[in-house]
Amino acid sequence: MVRVTRRAFLHGSAALAAVTAATTAPRLARAADPIKTAAIYTVPVEQQWVSRIHLAATKAVERGDIDYVFSEKVSNTDYERVMREYCEAGYKLIVGEAFAVEEAARAVAKDYPDVAFLIGSSFKPDAALPNFATFDNYIQDASYLSGMIAGAMTKSGNIGMVGGYPIPEVNRLMNAFMAGVREVKGDTKFQVAFIGSWFDPPKAKETALAQIDAGADLLYAERFGVSDAAKERGILAVGNVIDTQADYPDTVVASALWHFEPTLDHAIAQVKAGKFAAEDYGMFSFMKAGGCSLAPLGTFDGKVPADIVAKVQAREAEIKSGAFTVAIDDNEPKSS
Known part of the structure; x- marks a missing residue:
């Protein structure tokens, strides 16, 4: 996998957004090709919690399930802007951590109903926001x-x-x-x-x-x-x-x-099937779920x-x- 940072990604994002705007499928439609996936991290990718998400995403890339880019060390004040830039660029699965930016993250999800959001959160999903699923490390x-x-x-x-x-x-x-x-x-x-x-x-x-x-x-x-x-x-x-x-x-x-793999893999399967919903993914961190x-x-x-x-x-x-x-x-x- 090629490591792509936000700085490199943004150079081409404006042009990409223009293309994807014309080809965006209906809301959370079934995905046949690798899912364009972006992750946003507030800490270095080497940090414990984030490294496990990154590892699972890398494995999904190797299987051909997703295309993956990520931004690391994103400040809380910059988080919403980065989320919106990825959405505008045509990414269909956004993975992140909303512990300090909960309100902003949910606001972005509301504005992009055709994008699936898999977000680390201390709170539960809301049925009124069907494209925003939450996870946590229930280990x-x-x-x-x-x-x-x-x-x-x-x-x-x-x-x-x-x-x-x-x-x-x-x-x-x-x-x-x-x-x-x-x-x-x-x-x-x-x-x-x-x-x-x-x-x-x-x-x-x-x-x-x-x-x-x-x-x-x-x-x-x-x-x-x-x-x-x-x-x-x-x-x-x-x-x-x-x-x-x-x-x-x-x-x-x-x-x-x-092991973040069960969490991410479920999200990938749901996006591919066009069934991504406001689920609580906490159970996928339990030992009996692997x-x-x-x-x-x-x-x-x-x-x-x-x-x-x-x-x-x-x-x-x-x-x-x-x-x-x-x-x-x-x-x-x-x-x-």
């Missing part, structure tokens, strides 16, 4: 399992947790992780902090170092930078959304992975107690079968 299942491993690996029973913002999509993962820890080590104490940024590794590291100084011997790395603090101080960390063990082979013991998993133990294979590994495997099977349900708790987690 509480994998987060719970990673917490079980953390509960077995902490010696002090004091775990530090560093997140970006206390919003539902972060809170539910932290709460699920804490619940998993407590299943194994019920008296664990948690230090919970938020850095007020989606991408500030130095600040995340600084916050994590303070938690280590306050007694934490294991860290939950919801943000980049936390595992650096754990590595520097020689303690363990648990990752989130992506697997960074290759970069921290002696530090990252477990990670809850998000939307999340626990990363392989890798370098920690044989280092996590065998009885805990067996318990984790049993819980995973129960989650997939529906015999065990991980609670979805969107409330802000607190230190304890």
Whole structure:
């Protein structure tokens, strides 16, 4: 896939818009050719959450399902303009994140009823806006399992947790992780902090170092930078959304992975069938849908107690079968 940024794309957008304006099919019509897809990200494409969307889109390109361009590091104040430029240029599936620009994103969707919008959001879809579907990383299942491993690996029973913002999509993962820890080590104490940024590794590291100084011997790395603090101080960390063990082979013991493929693939299928609608795509991140998993133990294979590994495997099977349900708790987690 050729990496296309917004700067390069915009040079040809005006001419392309003139062509597509004359050939636009009826509202959300059936798509036979690769779907013209554009993604808009407020952070670098390497950031955890966004990287999983980008990976799924790249796979869809390789299958021939979509043509794909993206814009990264788009400011909140610029987000609506970029959305409109892609719509005017004839893109038929817009993927993005509306957490800080919800009203603007929905306004754009209202103005372009023939475009399908698959948007990360803390809110639900609205039947009055049939071309605007929402998704989120509901990976509480994998987060719970990673917490079980953390509960077995902490010696002090004091775990530090560093997140970006206390919003539902972060809170539910932290709460699920804490619940998993407590299943194994019920008296664990948690230090919970938020850095007020989606991408500030130095600040995340600084916050994590303070938690280590306050007694934490294991860290939950919801943000980049936390595992650096754990590595520097020689303690363990648990990752989130992506697997960074290759970069921290002696530090990252477990990670809850998000797989965006089921979410994007459903949207692609709906667009191709002319059936895209205002659905809540949250369920496609559940473990039983293939939307999340626990990363392989890798370098920690044989280092996590065998009885805990067996318990984790049993819980995973129960989650997939529906015999065990991980609670979805969107409330802000607190230190304890």
